[in-house]
Amino acid sequence: xxxxVRRYDEERTFPVPIHERAAxxxxxxxxxxxxxxxxxxxxxxxxxxxxxxxxxxxxxxWTLVFNRGALHPVVAAGTAxxxxxxxxxxxxxxxxxxxxxxxPENGSNLLxxxxxxxxxxxxxxxxxxxxxSGNGTVADVFIxxxxxxxxxxxxxxxxxxxxxxxxxxxxxxxxxxxxxRCLPTPAVTFRDVALExxxxxxxxxxxxxxxxxxxxxxxxxxxxxxxxxxxAMLRDALTWVGExxxxxxxxxxxxxxxxxxxxxxxxxxxxxxxxxEEATGLADRGLPFGRESSMAKYAATELAVRASNEILQxxxxxxxxxxxxxxxxxxxARALTIFEGSSEIQLLNVFREMRRMATSEGGL
Numbered sequence: 456x457x458x459x460v461r462r463y464d465e466e467r468t469f470p471v472p473i474h475e476r477a478a479x480x481x482x483x484x485x486x487x488x489x490x491x492x493x494x495x496x497x498x499x500x501x502x503x504x505x506x507x508x509x510x511x512x513x514x515x516x517w518t519l520v521f522n523r524g525a526l527h528p529v530v531a532a533g534t535a536x537x538x539x540x541x542x543x544x545x546x547x548x549x550x551x552x553x554x555x556x557x558x559p560e561n562g563s564n565l566l567x568x569x570x571x572x573x574x575x576x577x578x579x580x581x582x583x584x585x586x587x588s589g590n591g592t593v594a595d596v597f598i599x600x601x602x603x604x605x606x607x608x609x610x611x612x613x614x615x616x617x618x619x620x621x622x623x624x625x626x627x628x629x630x631x632x633x634x635x636r637c638l639p640t641p642a643v644t645f646r647d648v649a650l651e652x653x654x655x656x657x658x659x660x661x662x663x664x665x666x667x668x669x670x671x672x673x674x675x676x677x678x679x680x681x682x683x684x685x686x687a688m689l690r691d692a693l694t695w696v697g698e699x700x701x702x703x704x705x706x707x708x709x710x711x712x713x714x715x716x717x718x719x720x721x722x723x724x725x726x727x728x729x730x731x732e733e734a735t736g737l738a739d740r741g742l743p744f745g746r747e748s749s750m751a752k753y754a755a756t757e758l759a760v761r762a763s764n765e766i767l768q769x770x771x772x773x774x775x776x777x778x779x780x781x782x783x784x785x786x787x788a789r790a791l792t793i794f795e796g797s798s799e800i801q802l803l804n805v806f807r808e809m810r811r812m813a814t815s816e817g818g819l
Contacts, residue, residue: 456470456473456508456511456512456515457511457512459472459473459515460511460512460515460780460783461777461780461783463512463514463515463636463637464512464514464636464637464783465636465777466637467629467631467636467637468637469518469592469593469637469639470515470518470637473515473518473519474518474519474549477519478549481494482504482519483519483549484522484523484546484549485501485504486500486501486520486523487522487523487526487530487542487546488530491530491538491542491543491546492542492543492546492547493546497735497739498675498734498735498738498739499732499735499736499739501520501523501675501676501679501735502675502676502678502679502731502735503679504520505520505676505679505680505683506679506680506682506683506686507683508683509679509680509681509682509683509684509687510683510684510686510687510690511687512637513634513635513680513683513684513787513791514634514635514636514637514638514787515637515638516680516683517589517635517638517676517680518590518637518638518639520676521551521552521553521589521590521638522545522546522551522552522590523672523676524554524669524672524673524676525552525553525554525589525590525594525598526541526542526545526552526598527665527668527669527672527673528598528614528656528657528665528668528669529541529542529598529616529656530542531665531668531669532614532656532657532661532665533656533657534653536653537616537653537656540616540653541596541616545595545596548595550595550596551590551593551594551595552590552594552595552596552597552598553588553589553590553591553594553596553597553598553643554588554589554597554598554669555570555585555588555597555598555599555600555617555643556585556600556666557585557586557587557588558570558583558584558585558586559584559586559642563796563797563799563800565600565666566612566663566666568583568600568601568602568612569583569584569602570582570583570584570585570599570600570601570602570645571583571601571602571603571604572601572602572603572604572613572615572650572655573603573604574603574604574605574606574659575649577649577651578649578650578651578652578654579603579615579649579650579652579654579655580647580648580649580650581599581601581615581617581623581645581647581648581650582645582646582647582648583599583601583644583645584642584643584644584645585597585599585642585643585644586640586641586642586643587630587640587642588626588640588641588642588643589638589639589640590638590639591626591629591639591640591641591642591643592626592628592629592639592641593639594619594626595618595619596616596617596618596619597616597617597619597624597643598614598615598616598617598656599614599615599616599617599645600612600613600614600662600666601613601614601615601662603659603660603662605659610659610660611659611660611661611662611663612660612661612662612663612666613655613656613657613658613659613660613661613662614655614656614657614661614662614665614666615650615654615655615656616653616654616656617645617648617650617654621648621649621650622648622649623645623646623647623648623649624643624644624645624648625643625644625646626641626642626643627641627642627643627644628641629641630642632790633786633789633790634783634786634787634789634790635787635790635794667745670745670795670796671738671744671745671748671749672738672748673795674748674749674751674752674795674796674801675731675734675735675738675744675748675751675752676795677752677755677756677791677794677795677796678727678730678731678734678748678751678752678754678755678756679731679755680755680756680759680791681727681752681754681755681756681758681759681788681791682724682727682728682731682755682759684759684762684763684784684787684788684791685720685723685724685727685755685758685759685762685763686724687784688762688763688766688781688784689717689720689721689724689762689766691766691780691781692717692766692769693708693717695707695769695770696708696713696717696769707769713769716765716769720758720761720762720765720766723754723758723761723762724758724762726754727751727754727755727758730747730750730751730754730755731751731755733747733751734747734748734750734751745804745808746804746805746808749796749801749804749805750801750805752795752796752801753798753801753802753805755791756788756791756792756798757792757798759784759788759791760788760789760791760792762788763781763784763785763788763789764785766781767781767782767785
């Protein structure tokens with residue numbers, strides 16, 4: 456990945472050769488259970504891998520791992536037939552899935568989805584639109600969150616597996632964005648898309664429960680990406696301040712404010728890693744981890760923004776020059792506080808859990 460980071464960022468192209476190499480190495484889709492065609496990585500192992508790869512390029516990393524998050528509803532609640540259709544066959548062909556969650560007018564309020572799926576005699580009729588659909592331009596199937604209607608009555612949110620080649624599915628070109636440029640995030644529209652009954656994942660109305668599980672899972676990836684960015688910036692910064700001289704006899708790493716800055720950022724990195732380890736440890740034991748993944752995602756991504764901002768300043772004009780790679784990490788870090796639930800959403804999640812705990816027997 457490393458020699459190609461700048462090219463894929465500037466060209467805004469999907470890194471096909473990287474995926475081919477990852478598939479050959481057995482890395483692509485390794486986080487899926489073995490019985491579905493993956494390598495059975497634990498949450499902890501998956502997070503460690505994301506962190507190390509994100510230290511090189513978060514955008515390329517997300518293109519490699521997005522399938523695991525997108526297909527989580529099928530893995531968690533799909534029938535044997537659905538897992539075969541939408542997971543096993545897809546992985547065997549090195550195909551791609553994309554999520555359809557965010558809508559242009561609803562932003563973070565995913566529960567207010569305007570996309571609708573109406574039950575018909577032969578299945579479902581889907582209408583609506585999604586935006587910022589990761590890996591959407593290369594996706595073979597979209598896992599779409601929609602409000603369901605059965606017999607003219609609302610049944611709540613549900614997930615549907617929607618084949619890309621279904622009549623009425625339109626995928627836009629990738630949007631131009633400040634960060635994660637090699638990760639395609641197009642808009643997708645669904646106009647009178649006829650779906651077979653097998654497309655409904657779980658029961659009609661189960662979508663909110665599955666959505667909460669899905670969000671907790673993908674936030675582990677966001678947290679791991681944040682820790683990877685910070686670790687990489689600290690490694691590079693240590694080399695930079697050890698070589699850079701502000702005055703003829705003063706190396707930067709002898710200056711107290713530089714030592715204090717990098718020392719503090721490392722403390723915060725270790726703290727964010729501990730939160731992430733707690734979240735993945737709970738997930739690996741099959742225990743609820745939504746609160747922990749929200750805290751880890753918030754801590755790691757906000758730290759990535761602060762760390763990239765302060766370290767960029769240590770580089771001076773070189774910090775904003777593309778040749779040194781600092782400004783790209785700065786851009787990617789900023790996007791992380793929005794992707795997969797903004798920092799404000801994470802704090803709301805934590806506040807609700809904190810309030811619940813405060814009134815419980817154990818207290819805070």
